[in-house]
Amino acid sequence: MTATAEHTKDSPIAGDILTVAREQVLDRGVGLSEDQVLQVLRLGDDRLDDLLALAHDVRMKWCGPEVEVEGIVSVKTGGCPEDCHFCSQSGRFPTPVRSAWLDIPGLVKAARETADSGATEFCIVAAVRGPDARLLAQVRDGIKAIRESGNDIQIACSLGMLTQEQVDELVAMGVHRYNHNLETAKSHFPQVVTTHSWEERWDTLRMVREAGMEVCSGGIIGMGETDEQRAEFAVQLADLDPHEVPMNFLIPQPGTPYEKYEPIEGKDALRVVAAFRLALPRTMLRFAGGRELTLGDLGAEKGMLGGVNAIIVGNYLTNLGRPAQQDIDMLADLKMPIKALSDSL
Amino acid sequence: MTFCVHCGRPPADGDHTPCRGGRAALEPPRFCGECARRMVVQITPAGWSARCSRHGESTSAEALALTD
Numbered sequence: 001m002t003a004t005a006e007h008t009k010d011s012p013i014a015g016d017i018l019t020v021a022r023e024q025v026l027d028r029g030v031g032l033s034e035d036q037v038l039q040v041l042r043l044g045d046d047r048l049d050d051l052l053a054l055a056h057d058v059r060m061k062w063c064g065p066e067v068e069v070e071g072i073v074s075v076k077t078g079g080c081p082e083d084c085h086f087c088s089q090s091g092r093f094p095t096p097v098r099s100a101w102l103d104i105p106g107l108v109k110a111a112r113e114t115a116d117s118g119a120t121e122f123c124i125v126a127a128v129r130g131p132d133a134r135l136l137a138q139v140r141d142g143i144k145a146i147r148e149s150g151n152d153i154q155i156a157c158s159l160g161m162l163t164q165e166q167v168d169e170l171v172a173m174g175v176h177r178y179n180h181n182l183e184t185a186k187s188h189f190p191q192v193v194t195t196h197s198w199e200e201r202w203d204t205l206r207m208v209r210e211a212g213m214e215v216c217s218g219g220i221i222g223m224g225e226t227d228e229q230r231a232e233f234a235v236q237l238a239d240l241d242p243h244e245v246p247m248n249f250l251i252p253q254p255g256t257p258y259e260k261y262e263p264i265e266g267k268d269a270l271r272v273v274a275a276f277r278l279a280l281p282r283t284m285l286r287f288a289g290g291r292e293l294t295l296g297d298l299g300a301e302k303g304m305l306g307g308v309n310a311i312i313v314g315n316y317l318t319n320l321g322r323p324a325q326q327d328i329d330m331l332a333d334l335k336m337p338i339k340a341l342s343d344s345l
Numbered sequence: 346m347t348f349c350v351h352c353g354r355p356p357a358d359g360d361h362t363p364c365r366g367g368r369a370a371l372e373p374p375r376f377c378g379e380c381a382r383r384m385v386v387q388i389t390p391a392g393w394s395a396r397c398s399r400h401g402e403s404t405s406a407e408a409l410a411l412t413d
């Protein structure tokens with residue numbers, strides 16, 4: 001028997017990345033470096049369960065057992081001037097998505113559906129490069145109407161790139177968190193978007209943080225990035241140090257340049273989730289779009305036991321999700337308490 | 346239905362495999378089944394509605410009732 005064969009069976013290998021991560025991330029709370037994340041991403045399938053178990057331990061120790069549940073709605077759908085290659089809402093691609101505008105009663109209803117599902121977080125999203133005065137007025141009136149309906153759910157927004165003035169306006173409206181995804185590694189971004197830069201996105205996030213809003217920024221896995229770029233992205237997010245990182249898995253959208261991409265394998269998705277947890281021990285890591293297709297019901301559960309501690313329930317912006325109650329039931333089965341509104345205020 | 350609600354083509358025309366797979370299950374109808382016009386679709390956390398300028402609105406609630 002060779003030494004290597006013995007190692008895989010018996011005691012942990014000295015220098016084994018999971019052994020290193022246990023001491024560094026779990027015990028000391030120090031996230032993995034880029035090179036270390038890459039080592040994790042290259043672990044074989046035979047180590048996946050160990051990896052997920054460690055990521056879960058890290059999440060429990062540094063974030064706790066609670067899960068934040070969120071619902072989202074699109075206030076302005078389609079017709080976006082940008083060219084993000086994954087997006088069915090770009091006006092530059094021949095996708096079947098037509099422009100739509102959600103009225104105030106629609107926003108109030110969506111916020112109500114979200115609160116009724118048990119979620120504490122409601123994110124209002126628009127397909128725009130950045131908000132204009134009309135959109136900001138709609139968001140302002142929407143938030144006011146949601147409050148007047150007796151719904152005290154926390155409100156987040158995702159309205160594209162912002163000016164300082166717009167950041168200040170959102171703060172004044174009571175928006176407590178802002179989502180703006182970096183989407184992918186800086187080195188891969190020019191392959192995904194050509195109408196604006198990664199740095200422009202970063203600038204908005206910096207202003208959001210300085211204004212005192214919580215920063216929410218993640219991306220999409222499965223857009224042709226390499227393992228090296230996944231590791232790069234993980235540490236770039238760690239540098240940003242956001243409050244929350246939403247993780248999406250590409251759903252290839254008809255008519256977009258990524259229409260023919262294959263959804264990534266469930267095992268790879270779980271490996272990435274766990275690796276991101278080890279790079280970001282204290283950050284809220286949220287399951288967002290694509291998990292239904294990539295992971296299915298069983299995989300979603302594995303992810304919740306592999307580093308994830310937040311979830312979007314119900315439908316997404318242009319895609320449907322599984323019914324919210326199914327996720328709420330899953331959390332009950334896993335004995336993971338849902339973060340209450342009182343905890344986040 | 347005269348037209349596929351996911352791609353807008355008649356059922357006998359072309360390949361509808363992508364319209365039946367897992368991805369399509371996560372898509373609301375995008376084309377009117379009666380006239381193949383692209384519909385204005387609004388998704389909310391618990392449902393969707395889709396409006397054809399000619400044939401009016403359909404919703405997830407009606408679609409559920411049909412399958413019940």
Ligand code: SF4
Pocket residue numbers: 080081082083084087088089090091126127128129160
């Ligand atoms: S900016 Fe947003 S809505 Fe517009 S194309 Fe990019 S991802 Fe889609």
Ligand SMILES: [Zn+2]
Pocket residue numbers: 349350351352353354360361364
């Ligand atoms: Zn079809």
Ligand SMILES: [Zn+2]
Pocket residue numbers: 377378379380381382397398399400401
């Ligand atoms: Zn019609």
